[in-house]
Amino acid sequence: MSAPPPLVHVEGAALAFRGRPALRGLDLTVQAGTTLALLGPNGAGKSSLIRLLAGRLAPDGGRVRVLGGDPHADRAVRGRIGYVPQEIALYPRLSVAENLDVFARLAGLGRGARRAAVEAVVGRCALEEVARRPVGTLSGGYQRRANIAASLLAAPDLILLDEPTQGVDLDARAAIHAVLGSLRAAGAGVIVSTHDFSEAERLADRVAVLSDGRLRLAGDLAALMRPLAAAPPEHEAVLEGVPDSAAQAALREAGFAPEAGDPRLWRADHGAAGGLDGAALLATLRGRGVPAGEIRVRRPGLETLYRDALNGSAGAAA
C-alpha cells in the first residue's frame, strides 16, 4: 500500500495582488496529524497562504496540494478542510445553533446528520450555554468559538485558523486552545497563524516563519528549541527615551541592537551579553547616558528563533 499523501505540499507557490507579490515562491510540506504554527510580521503572507490552502485562491505560480488534491479545483478536497477566517463569518441575528445548522446545510449534510453534527461541535467548542443566543449578542470570545465550530461541522481532516485568538481575553483564549488541543488529539491536522509566541509554543509541534512572502524557517519545534536550552539568557533594554548617538554607541558596545520599529527597545543577541549582571549593566548604561528604564533578562525561546529567522541568521529548515 502506498503511503498517504502529506497533509499539505506546496511547491514554489507565488501569489500577487494587483501586481504586488504576497507570496514569492514558497515551499512547505506538512505531514498528517501535525499542528503547525505560522508566524510572521504583518503583511508576511500568512493569510494569503492560508487562503491558498483553503482553496479560496489559486496560486499565480507553483503548486498547492492539500490531502493529495488541488483545494481550489476540487470541491471534494475543500469538503475535508475547515477554514476559520480572521473575521467572524456568521449571521449576527441568528442563534449559534441556527448559524451552525445553516453551515451544516451548506456543507451538504442531511437533516439527521446536521443535528448530530451541530450537537457535536457545540459540545466540542463548549458553546452549550450560548447555543440559543443570537451571535450578535455574544462576546468576541464566544463569537470566535462559534466561528471555529462552524468550520468543524463536516469533521475536516485539516483545520486552518487565521489568528483565532486575536483580541480575545485569557479565558476565551484558553477555551480556544482547548478546542485546538482536542482536534489535535483526535488526529486532525491544524494550521494556525498567530503573533503570540507562547501560544505557538504551547499548541504547535512544528513552526513556519514567513516574511515578505517567503519562508524563513520551518521545522520541528522541539528540535529547534533544543539548542536554546543551553544558551545564555537574553537581555532586553527598555529605554525611557530615544537614545542620542553617544547612548546608542554605548548600547551597541554592550552588545545591544535596536528592535525594528521601536527605538526604545534594544536587545542583546543571545550570548552577546550572557553572563552579565543586569543591574550592573543598567548602572553602566546609565553612567554612559543611556536613558535605560530597565534591563529584562529572559531565557531564549521561540521568539529568539523568530527574530534570528527574520534577521537571516537562522539555520536551514529542519
Ligand SMILES: Nc1ncnc2c1ncn2[C@@H]1O[C@H](COP(=O)(O)OP(=O)(O)OP(=O)(O)O)[C@@H](O)[C@H]1O
Ligand atoms: N485582498 C487583497 N488585496 C490586495 N492586497 C492584499 C490582499 N490580501 C493581502 N494583500 C497583501 O498581500 C500581502 C500579504 O498579506 P497577508 O494578509 O497574507 O499577510 P499576513 O501575514 O496574514 O499579515 P497579518 O499578520 O497582518 O494578518 C500584504 O502586502 C497585503 O497588503
